[in-house]
Amino acid sequence: MEKKKIITRRKAIITGLTSLGGLLLASCSRPLPPTYKNILRMGDNLTYVAHRALLPGQALAKEYNYSDISSFPATGTTNPGDSSKDTFNETYERLQKNNFADWSLPIEGSVSRPGSYSLADLQKFPARTHITRHTCEEGWTAIAQWTGVPLSSILQSVGILPSARFINFYSYDGWIDSIDLLDAFHPQTILAYGMNNRDLLVQHGAPVRLRVETQIGYKSMKYLNKITVTNEFVDPGDTGWAWYVGI
């Protein structure tokens, strides 16, 4: 009896959410998230469509002052060069030993000028610095200053083709994730090589990590090793985490 009630309530909530989603969908011409067929990621539909409908595409995440910078825990993988961990990556270990002098980031796929960018190459582009709040799905937040090259500059440099719809990121610890072009061209989306006026530390994703200030913390991938531009969504597989988590 009790169980039935709960199920009915859950059903009502889901029906409510679904119709709200439908309403938003009807009132909006933007595409659905690429995960829309995946039942476990149904939450994406609502947040994605609501965000895309209600927020101006380039609305900036709040920026803070230098005095707001807080301590910043390192979570998830904290060193892919650590051979005692199952995230160990031999290539990363080698690059790290040489202080990332040999690191470079290939950018391939639906682009007219594929290339690989060393740290020095990335640092030749005009840099962007901002102080923002990072929100982790585990329930903590922290404020830091990030410096890097806007992803938009790199995408312009490689010349993305008209068919491009997603930017996919690959990491030395095996993570794969992607964002759509609205977030990719957002002015605060950067390939960050600096944190709090220092080189990015290994624990925070050295030498270069993504910063996507419009979404939750796990979208800001550390230890970048490749970027691809595609017209089809590269599914990171069943991570148990939503693909779109706008904040």
Ligand SMILES: Nc1nc2c(c(=O)[nH]1)N[C@H]1C(S)=C(S)[C@@H](COP(=O)(O)O)O[C@H]1N2
């Ligand atoms: N490659 C990679 N990127 C990652 C992670 C990770 O484990 N590996 N963790 C994510 C999560 S859950 C968070 S909260 C932030 C943590 O960044 P930090 O270690 O600099 O605090 O990185 C995100 N990016």
Ligand SMILES: [Mo]
């Ligand atoms: Mo996180």
